[in-house]
Amino acid sequence: MSRATAGRMAEEIRRASVESQAASSSATRWAWPSVLRWIPTSTDRIIAAEKRLLSLVKTGYVQEQVNIGSGPPGSKVRWFRSSSDQPRFINTVTFDSQDNSPTLVMVHGYGASQGFFFRNFDALASRFRVIAIDQLGWGGSSRPDFTCKSTEETEAWFIDSFEEWRKAKNLTNFILLGHSFGGYVAAKYALKHPEHIQHLILVGPAGFTSESEHKSEWLTKFRATWKGTIVNHLWESNFTPQKIIRASEWKVPTTFIYGYDDWMNFQGAQQARKDMKVPCEIIRVPQGGHFVFIDNPSGFHLAVFHACRRFLSAVHVDDQTVPEGITAV
Secondary structure: OOHHHHHHHHHHHHHHOOOHHHHHOOOOOOOOOHHHOOOOOOHHHHHHHHHHHHOOOOOOEEEEEEEEEOOOOOOOOOOOOOOOOOOEEEEEEEEOOOOOOOEEEEEOOOOOOHHHHOOOHHHHHOOOEEEEEOOOOOOOOOOOOOOOOOHHHHHHHHHHHHHHHHHHHOOOOEEEEEEOHHHHHHHHHHHHOHHHEEEEEEEOOOOOOOOOOOOOHHHHHHHHOOOHHHHHHHHHOOOOHHHHHHHOOOOOOEEEEEEOOOOOOOHHHHHHHHOOOOOEEEEEEOOOOOOHHHHOHHHHHHHHHHHOHHHHOOOOOOOOOOOOOOEEO
């Protein structure tokens, strides 16, 4: 499939993935080009668009709506301050895999959906049990009112909903991969629940920018696309993963993956690695930008396989040799 075709297919998901709340706000204006702007749509239409993308995938899969209840157990907070107590659901796709394959859970970025990984599912499912989700509020998942009023509530929206999904799926000891804002969520989840994560893969993650890049023009424009001031407050607060690493011990082995042309600067990951006491690798993939898994899927797959080499070999492997086609920094 050509890159142009892949871009058109991903555009269909982009155009179908707007949060209904964002669409209702006349004050919301997207700073990115029209190709990255969202249009209001129904959940049914989003799922239909995702299924058209998944029709290009040769590997069999099961799609399900995983019930995560109406709020965290023991909490008075529902998902969140919605007028309804109806159960919420996480749209989930699980791909066929070989017996005893390690589990790889994939979390998309801001305003996206699991369909963004459509160029990767076949290759990754050949080595992993791949499970991809739509985060709460996006894609084909439930869309309760987003009215969080604090940093803690905003993080709980994403992290606790993911944890309730994990419980419902009865998962543990899995590899967690997150892209962009999904990388932020994955990193914060690993901080709170490290006992469930074998390895963390952060692809162009938010929350790990270098100090020199933190207030740059491109980052300001990127954050302008985020929904409301609360999510932006996460970035400015002391809650970002990079700042927390400096104050506490990071417990999960981690691999960062960046496209050569990613607007997220890998130097932030280099700074974070200095404070880690667990294995940490940083891999750059040529011919790829922020959506490196779409731009250069074969290079992205090489990076993921290398990151997970100790889980994919029948014998323990600690080979630091990076495959040709990707670069370690």
